[in-house]
Amino acid sequence: MTGTNEQDSRAPKAIADVVVRSVLNNGTVVCLRTITPDDEQLLRDGIAKLSAESRYLRFFSPVPILPDAVIERLVDVDGHDHIAWGAICTECEGQPAIGAVHAVRYGDGGRTGEFSVAVVDEFQGQGLARMMTAALLVHCLSEGLAVLDVHILSENAAAKRLVKSLAAEWTGESAGVAEYRLDVAVGLAGLRADTEAPGVQDVLRALGGDAEGSA
Numbered sequence: 001m002t003g004t005n006e007q008d009s010r011a012p013k014a015i016a017d018v019v020v021r022s023v024l025n026n027g028t029v030v031c032l033r034t035i036t037p038d039d040e041q042l043l044r045d046g047i048a049k050l051s052a053e054s055r056y057l058r059f060f061s062p063v064p065i066l067p068d069a070v071i072e073r074l075v076d077v078d079g080h081d082h083i084a085w086g087a088i089c090t091e092c093e094g095q096p097a098i099g100a101v102h103a104v105r106y107g108d109g110g111r112t113g114e115f116s117v118a119v120v121d122e123f124q125g126q127g128l129a130r131m132m133t134a135a136l137l138v139h140c141l142s143e144g145l146a147v148l149d150v151h152i153l154s155e156n157a158a159a160k161r162l163v164k165s166l167a168a169e170w171t172g173e174s175a176g177v178a179e180y181r182l183d184v185a186v187g188l189a190g191l192r193a194d195t196e197a198p199g200v201q202d203v204l205r206a207l208g209g210d211a212e213g214s215a
Contacts, residue, residue, distance in 0.1 A: 018207055022198075034079065043100065046099075049096070099120060130199070134200045137188040140184045152178045152180065168187065
């Protein structure tokens with residue numbers, strides 16, 4: 001029995017149970033973890049901290065308070081059909097949520113889903129979106145999500161740069177919304193190769209996604 005317990009203690013954690021601790025480009029200490037339904041208030045508080053422009057770019061609406069139905073969908077996470085990772089500023093007062101990234105599967109058991117990401121304004125441009133995306137892509141591969149569609153407002157230059165850096169393919173544009181398709185494995189390979197992003201590499205090491213085939 002003792003041997004069994006020791007073996008269990010050495011077993012790697014499931015991806016959903018891993019907490020990644022790292023720093024942003026400016027040295028801010030953060031932790032990344034999966035979002036759960038218990039995070040509803042953290043999510044609400046984080047969305048409230050977004051500027052009207054950032055809310056518009058993320059949700060296609062600048063309203064200061066999102067409908068309850070939208071919030072409920074964001075926290076309706078099961079780790080398979082809806083995968084989501086969030087970031088917390090561990091050195092900030094109250095340890096607030098400062099970013100989130102989601103992948104929602106289309107249909108039952110499909111291999112394609114929809115990708116979205118948001119970062120609180122004061123933490124934008126510090127590598128957080130790439131760190132959260134790295135965690136999400138590792139998790140997606142482990143759950144059989146191979147392709148992610150991305151719908152971005154045409155003026156959202158930062159989001160376009162992110163998905164293009166992951167080799168996402170432009171598939172069209174309509175009514176001011178640009179559409180891209182991201183191959184999860186290809187995007188993850190690009191992040192593995194980004195050795196000048198220590199936060200991304202911290203995430204990949206923690207989740208076992210730092211070598212080909214390990215995800």
